[in-house]
Amino acid sequence: MMRDKSYAAVMGRKNEIMKKAVGIDYSVFESGGISFDYERMMADAGYTLEEIQRIQAEVHVGNTPLIELKNLTALARKLAPEGKGARIFIKDEACNPSGSFKARRAATAVYHAKKNGYKGVIAATSGNYGAAVASQAAMQGLKCIVVQECYDSKMTGQPEILEKQRACEALGAEVVQLSVGPELFYTFLCLLEETGYFNASLYTPFGISGVETLGYELIAQFREKTGKDPDKVIVTHAGGGNVTGTARGIIKANAKNTEVIGASVDLSGLHMASDTDFNRKSFTTGHTGFGIPFATWPDRADVPRNAARPLRYMDRYVLVKQGEVFYITESLAVLEGLERGPAGNTSLTAAFALAQEMDETETIVVQETEYTGAGKHPLPQLSFARANNIEIKFGDPDEEIPGKNIILPRHPSMIKARDFDLNKARTSYIKNCVNACNATKINQEDLRFLIEDTKSNEDFVSQVLKELNIEVLRKTGGKT
Numbered sequence: 124m125m126r127d128k129s130y131a132a133v134m135g136r137k138n139e140i141m142k143k144a145v146g147i148d149y150s151v152f153e154s155g156g157i158s159f160d161y162e163r164m165m166a167d168a169g170y171t172l173e174e175i176q177r178i179q180a181e182v183h184v185g186n187t188p189l190i191e192l193k194n195l196t197a198l199a200r201k202l203a204p205e206g207k208g209a210r211i212f213i214k215d216e217a218c219n220p221s222g223s224f225k226a227r228r229a230a231t232a233v234y235h236a237k238k239n240g241y242k243g244v245i246a247a248t249s250g251n252y253g254a255a256v257a258s259q260a261a262m263q264g265l266k267c268i269v270v271q272e273c274y275d276s277k278m279t280g281q282p283e284i285l286e287k288q289r290a291c292e293a294l295g296a297e298v299v300q301l302s303v304g305p306e307l308f309y310t311f312l313c314l315l316e317e318t319g320y321f322n323a324s325l326y327t328p329f330g331i332s333g334v335e336t337l338g339y340e341l342i343a344q345f346r347e348k349t350g351k352d353p354d355k356v357i358v359t360h361a362g363g364g365n366v367t368g369t370a371r372g373i374i375k376a377n378a379k380n381t382e383v384i385g386a387s388v389d390l391s392g393l394h395m396a397s398d399t400d401f402n403r404k405s406f407t408t409g410h411t412g413f414g415i416p417f418a419t420w421p422d423r424a425d426v427p428r429n430a431a432r433p434l435r436y437m438d439r440y441v442l443v444k445q446g447e448v449f450y451i452t453e454s455l456a457v458l459e460g461l462e463r464g465p466a467g468n469t470s471l472t473a474a475f476a477l478a479q480e481m482d483e484t485e486t487i488v489v490q491e492t493e494y495t496g497a498g499k500h501p502l503p504q505l506s507f508a509r510a511n512n513i514e515i516k517f518g519d520p521d522e523e524i525p526g527k528n529i530i531l532p533r534h535p536s537m538i539k540a541r542d543f544d545l546n547k548a549r550t551s552y553i554k555n556c557v558n559a560c561n562a563t564k565i566n567q568e569d570l571r572f573l574i575e576d577t578k579s580n581e582d583f584v585s586q587v588l589k590e591l592n593i594e595v596l597r598k599t600g601g602k603t
């Protein structure tokens with residue numbers, strides 16, 4: 124029987140299509156209100172750390188080196204006050220088969236798809252995840268389709284996005300190339316329904332638990348090198364899986380005092396779904412255009428409950444500017460002999476600034492690098508930006524206006540990590556939860572969930588709820 128392919132009909136079948144394509148019945152974790160049983164979802168639907176280590180080892184994912192950046196540390200110390208300048212390390216995730224930590228996520232998703240008899244996998248992504256899924260599908264013998272927003276309406280593509288499109292195709296995937304707009308999700312649903320392939324979503328428990336090995340390995344390697352736990356681990360943040368998986372791995376390694384910091388490129392003012400802004404950004408991930416919406420409303424994802432919940436794990440969130448990241452990308456190459464891509468260098472930029480606030484005896488680990496290539500280098504990015512009338516100059520990065528200019532720091536001492544107020548993000552998240560459920564009252568279970576999901580405390584959540592005129596019922600079991 125031919126199914127109705129109209130937009131409304133396909134959207135109407137969304138839950139049914141997703142259930143088949145992910146194989147998880149999310150309703151069993153639901154409470155009927157704001158809360159859901161996150162840990163049970165991760166345990167029941169995901170894999171144990173030991174299972175994932177075995178799955179990933181078989182496909183050459185993980186066990187990437189941890190490298191001390193002695194020359195960048197020396198530069199940071201030159202700029203820092205006497206006695207300051209923490210040792211900076213990076214975990215070289217570019218050594219994964221597809222060149223980024225996304226291989227960890229893809230390895231478990233593709234393994235799960237194969238185990239459950241799916242013939243192929245589909246991923247909707249413009250990022251490294253497409254290449255990661257393509258690489259894992261090639262290794263594990265499944266078909267792969269990547270649905271990618273590649274172009275603006277004039278069919279012009281951003282160099283980094285085209286780079287990733289080439290990578291997916293080179294790895295044997297079929298790439299469905301779309302221009303920016305709402306048809307992505309519709310096309311994705313149609314393809315899932317037509318092919319019966321697995322939805323290798325970025326946000327399932329399989330994907331996120333795949334990243335736990337990163338945090339776990341990082342701590343084990345760091346202990347072996349230094350005999351201690353790192354003081355800070357800094358994680359480039361976009362959709363939240365990187366922060367979530369890494370932090371969960373750190374917790375599983377029992378590193379109790381390591382601070383987890385998220386870092387994003389500040390692209391405030393640019394709109395992600397806008398055709399005109401699409402090509403005005405020089406960074407395609409690890410930026411605030413994903414980082415803030417996903418932190419404040421993770422369940423916007425393509426699955427009913429997102430396993431990536433960054434506010435649950437972030438101790439601090441800092442922003443850097445595009446020009447600063449280009450500068451550090453070049454510094455990493457010329458000072459350390461490591462040419463790496465933009466996303467990992469986002470947290471490295473922040474680490475370079477934060478190290479200068481920390482004591483010499485302290486340590487900070489940048490938990491990933493990513494590969495670089497023809498479309499990811501600063502040069503094609505800056506040339507493309509200039510062709511889009513974005514001014515490029517040396518100066519004070521604080522004056523950078525996303526989409527208007529890119530300011531390379533006149534001196535490395537001008538590189539900063541700017542704190543984003545996490546309480547602001549937590550407040551928005553609580554508001555979004557309440558609105559999504561149309562709640563006027565919440566029960567104790569929901570209250571506990573909100574405290575955990577925002578890594579805050581009862582006083583903070585109660586105060587936000589009071590400002591929203593939401594009553595908290597005293598006993599568990601009350602209706603929302």
Ligand SMILES: Cc1ncc(COP(=O)(O)O)c(C=O)c1O
Nearest residue numbers: 251361362363364365408466493
């Ligand atoms: C190399 C790299 N680093 C970091 C990120 C951010 O990860 P997440 O979206 O899980 O926050 C991405 C995501 O696109 C990425 O490809």
